Amino acid sequence: MKWLIGLGVVVAIAGGAFWYFVADGATPTQADGEFDIAAYRALVANDAPETLPQEVRVEFVGESAAPSFAAVAGDFSGDKTFAYVSFQIVAPDGATIIDGAVDAETLSVMSDGSGAFDAAAYQRxxxxxxxxxxxxxxxxxxxxxxxIARHPQPAAIAAQLRLTQSQLDGLPEHAPGGVLGPEIAGITTIDISAPTRIAPGIVAVAKPGHAPGEIAIYVxxxxxxxxxxxxxIAWLMGAIERTSSRPRFIRFIMPGVDPDRPAVLRQIRALHDLRTAEPDLVIVxxxxxxxxxxxxxSGALIEQFVVRAAETPAPSGESPPASP
Ligand SMILES: [Zn+2]
Ligand SMILES: [Zn+2]
Incomplete structure (x- = not known):
């Protein structure tokens, strides 16, 4: 009889551990005020229509596959494709780029060589x-x-960077040799601890949780x-639909993910409720x-960035040397 009790205890512990580390991503039942959409709208309410962004573009730089339950605890529906992307908000005063995706080497390491990389998209x-x-x-x-961290011309992008201090602090480890170009390392950071208008029609706000420098951007x-x-905040929309975040075991594989898990859970609940209240809002x-x-x-995103052809160097006035 003792062995049966022992087996029961083992099964109960294993079941509890499975639930705790793999199956549980439950969010709180309410998280009112976490995403103050009215405040974001108010910050750009007076922007003249002719100054607003005209379109939102995306580059699919890479992709790899991972099981759905790694992104949405309790979702055992099979493998999902994870995209590595960059967005371009096209506007009259110039574009806003959101995210720098992966380079070929990073994707290869992340996916054990199984990912697909689009070099032309990355170059754009x-x-x-x-x-x-x-x-x-x-x-x-x-x-x-x-x-950004591995851009071949750091001096050519430094003036455009709008990064928080937490974001900037996280960049050197990804830079070549662990050292950022001095032009990037020396930028002035932005404080978006409260919702902040970045440009006509664009608001950003810090949302620490998944990473210290996680932010949300309203357009x-x-x-x-x-x-x-x-x-x-969510890797897959399924997390928002099911109000279920990443499983706890992810932290064993990726220690930098979700240092403030309770904050992420609140944010996912709030995004779920926001999606219900604002069905036309495109959550990305x-x-x-x-x-x-x-x-x-559906036309909410347009594939491929708008990029001007590289400027050809002005002629120097000297004729090229004649071939020998
Ligand atoms: Zn990511
Ligand atoms: Zn991340």
Whole structure:
């Protein structure tokens, strides 16, 4: 009989551990005020329509596969495609780039060589940053920063960077040799602990939880479409739909993820409720390939950045040396 009790205890402990580490991502039942959409709207309410962003573009730089339950605790529906993207908010005063995606090396390490990388898309992100009015990141994790931390011309993007101190502090570890270009390291950071207007139609607010430098970015366009870029608060929209965050075991694999889990759980609950209250608001998580491609299909996102052709150097007036 004793062995039966012992077995029962073992099964109960294993079941409890499975629930705690794998299956539980439950959010609180309410998180009112976490995303103050009325405050974001008020900050851009007086922006002249002709100054607002006209369209939102996306580059799918890379992709890899992972099981759904790694992103949404309790979702055992199978493998999902994770996209690594960058966004371009096109506006009359110049574009705002959101996120720097991965480079080929980072994606290869992250996916054990199984990911797919689009070198042309990554090059467009690099070029678009040099031509943009502003370059922002949703947070400082490796799969959002490479076109910034490893940009081949740091001096050509430094003036455009709008980063918080937490975000900037997270960049050196991703830079070549662990050292940021001095032009980037020396930028003045922005304080967005309260909702802050960044440009016509664009508001950003700090949302620490998934990372110390996680932020959300609200965008209103000339067509009165509204977007909320949420970075990695949720990896997949399923987390918001099911009010279930990442499982706790993810921290064993990725120690930098969700240092403030209770904050992430509140944010996911708030996004779920916001989605119900504001069904026309386009919530944009960073990695949900199927959902993001659906937004391309519906016209909410346009695939591929607008990038001007590289300026050709002015002729020097000297004729090239004759061939020997
Ligand atoms: Zn992240
Ligand atoms: Zn990410």
């Amino acid at each position: 992100v690099l070029d678009a940053e040099t031509q943009a009015a502003r370059v922002m990141i949703t947070h400082e994790h490796l799969d959002h920063v490479m076109a 209103r366009t000339t067509s009165e479409r509204e977007y909320l870029f949420i970075g990695d 998580p960073a990695h949900d390939d199927e959902y993001l491609r659906g937004l391309v299909g």
